[in-house]
Amino acid sequence: xxxxxxxxxxxxxxxxxxxxxxxxxxxxxxxxxxxxxxxxxxxxxxxxxxxxxxxxxxxxxxxxxxxxxxxxxxxxxxxxxxxxxxxxxxxxxxxxxxxxxxxxxxxxxxxxxxxxxxxxxxxxxxxxxxxxxxxxxxxxxxxxxxxxxxxxxxxxxxxxxxxxxxxxxxxxxxxxxxxxxxxxxxxxxxxxxxxxxxxxxxxxxxxxxxxxxxxxxxxxxxxxxxxxxxxxxxxxxxxxxxxxxxxxx
Amino acid sequence: xxxxxxxxxxxxxxxxxxxxxxxxxxxxxxxxxxxxxxxxxxxxxxxxxxxxxxxxxxxxxxxxxxxxxxxxxxxxxxxxxxxxxxxxxxxxxxxxxxxxxxxxxxxxxxxxxxxxxxxxxxxxxxxxxxxxxxxxxxxxxxxxxxxxxxxxxxxxxxxxxxxxxxxxxxxxxxxxxxxxxxxxxxxxxxxxxxxxxxxxxxxxxxxxxxxxxxxxxxxxxxxxxxxxxxxxxxxxxxxxxxxxxxxxxxxxxxxxxxxxxxxxxxxxxxxx
Numbered sequence: 001x002x003x004x005x006x007x008x009x010x011x012x013x014x015x016x017x018x019x020x021x022x023x024x025x026x027x028x029x030x031x032x033x034x035x036x037x038x039x040x041x042x043x044x045x046x047x048x049x050x051x052x053x054x055x056x057x058x059x060x061x062x063x064x065x066x067x068x069x070x071x072x073x074x075x076x077x078x079x080x081x082x083x084x085x086x087x088x089x090x091x092x093x094x095x096x097x098x099x100x101x102x103x104x105x106x107x108x109x110x111x112x113x114x115x116x117x118x119x120x121x122x123x124x125x126x127x128x129x130x131x132x133x134x135x136x137x138x139x140x141x142x143x144x145x146x147x148x149x150x151x152x153x154x155x156x157x158x159x160x161x162x163x164x165x166x167x168x169x170x171x172x173x174x175x176x177x178x179x180x181x182x183x184x185x186x187x188x189x190x191x192x193x194x195x196x197x198x199x200x201x202x203x204x205x206x207x208x209x210x211x212x213x214x215x216x217x218x219x220x221x222x223x224x225x226x227x228x229x230x231x232x233x234x235x236x237x238x239x240x241x242x243x244x245x246x247x248x249x
Numbered sequence: 250x251x252x253x254x255x256x257x258x259x260x261x262x263x264x265x266x267x268x269x270x271x272x273x274x275x276x277x278x279x280x281x282x283x284x285x286x287x288x289x290x291x292x293x294x295x296x297x298x299x300x301x302x303x304x305x306x307x308x309x310x311x312x313x314x315x316x317x318x319x320x321x322x323x324x325x326x327x328x329x330x331x332x333x334x335x336x337x338x339x340x341x342x343x344x345x346x347x348x349x350x351x352x353x354x355x356x357x358x359x360x361x362x363x364x365x366x367x368x369x370x371x372x373x374x375x376x377x378x379x380x381x382x383x384x385x386x387x388x389x390x391x392x393x394x395x396x397x398x399x400x401x402x403x404x405x406x407x408x409x410x411x412x413x414x415x416x417x418x419x420x421x422x423x424x425x426x427x428x429x430x431x432x433x434x435x436x437x438x439x440x441x442x443x444x445x446x447x448x449x450x451x452x453x454x455x456x457x458x459x460x461x462x463x464x465x466x467x468x469x470x471x472x473x474x475x476x477x478x479x480x481x482x483x484x485x486x487x488x489x490x491x492x493x494x495x496x497x498x499x500x501x502x503x504x505x506x507x508x509x510x511x512x513x514x515x516x517x518x519x520x521x
């Protein structure tokens with residue numbers, strides 16, 4: 001088995017590309033990221049590891065915009081992310097220049113996934129060690145979209161998805177609790193999913209909301225704390241309601 | 250057998266193209282320069298010598314109902330009329346047409362190539378390409394071949410999500426959005442009639458008649474234009490050929506020959 005994992009361009013006898021699978025491992029060690037698509041807003045949430053005291057936290061933005069109407073969050077190797085994001089930003093502008101129209105979410109996702117795939121089929125290079133969550137509104141139809149790409153270069157559209165650390169538990173939570181939401185409800189759903197795996201509190205979560213009219217907006221700590229408090233209150237109320245009927249029996 | 254995909258690669262081959270995976274900036278190409286005192290002047294004269302004059306008349310304009318596109322059908326090689334039946338309006342796809350002025354081969358080839366590009370765009374993006382996008386693709390290709398002797402003066406007319414669209418694209422790499430264009434050696438004459446009779450709110454028949462008249466007038470005065478006037482209409486459902494009239498016959502519909510008064514015939518004086 002060990003013989004087949006040295007080079008990216010070598011298949012193993014049972015059809016695996018080990019380097020790609022190891023890249024997926026790197027993603028699983030990265031910070032948690034979640035994306036939820038609502039009817040008029042799309043939310044990205046990322047786990048923020050505790051910043052060292054002397055670090056300027058504003059320089060560590062984990063949710064970035066690729067264009068006015070497209071944003072991206074990722075899990076995995078942050079240095080690889082920087083390179084991919086730069087290429088995607090250039091492609092967004094290049095598309096605007098050649099066809100005089102903004103990119104659709106699907107187009108830029110296909111581009112990023114294509115780039116990730118290229119690096120699984122060349123000699124002397126390694127795959128990008130990150131999965132991305134790409135959100136945006138279609139510039140013509142206004143339909144919201146959420147896409148995910150991974151190191152193998154596959155991509156697909158999702159109503160809600162999670163990647164990174166403990167993504168399985170977040171996805172399970174989303175599968176159980178997802179329903180079509182709008183506005184603040186979408187934000188709450190994203191935060192609730194993140195809180196399943198992350199310590200509660202505004203300083204451990206980074207949230208950004210994209211709407212058709214106002215584009216991408218990063219929520220600040222105070223706002224996040226307020227919503228977290230709301231969620232805790234709702235949870236407590238639900239617990240109390242559950243306990244009350246059982247008291248009667 | 251290797252499949253030749255060079256038709257899909259449209260840009261002029263650069264020396265030493267940069268690949269993101271492996272940069273290779275070697276292999277510059279060289280050629281000898283002629284010995285002369287004024288090389289720039291020499292270059293200019295050389296370009297003028299090979300620059301083919303665009304002997305034709307084509308026009309297109311946007312109006313309330315869509316776009317009208319019209320062209321003549323004469324091909325000339327200097328003073329020799331090589332054909333009176335050239336198709337100068339090229340169908341790129343069911344909702345976009347292009348006109349031909351300049352080198353016939355250049356126009357035909359690059360319009361076909363543009364049709365390929367538009368179709369690939371449709372398949373990849375699940376939506377039609379806009380007229381702005383299609384004309385931009387063509388303009389970028391022509392720009393990359395700038396100075397290499399292509400001669401193309403074309404108008405791309407179509408109907409997309411934003412309504413009717415008309416762009417002028419030429420082999421210098423220029424691209425203009427507009428509502429009224431005429432291209433070719435007969436264009437000044439066509440502009441005269443077109444600008445005089447143009448109104449935004451014409452009916453399709455009125456607009457077609459205006460276009461027909463403008464091309465006819467250009468063929469009347471310009472020796473390099475003639476043959477048959479083709480008029481196309483581009484609307485919401487795509488393009489439609491409206492008419493194809495021989496300019497000789499059109500002349501007599503516009504200026505019918507009045508029978509000249511015949512002198513009284515001399516009748517024999519009846520014998521008294």
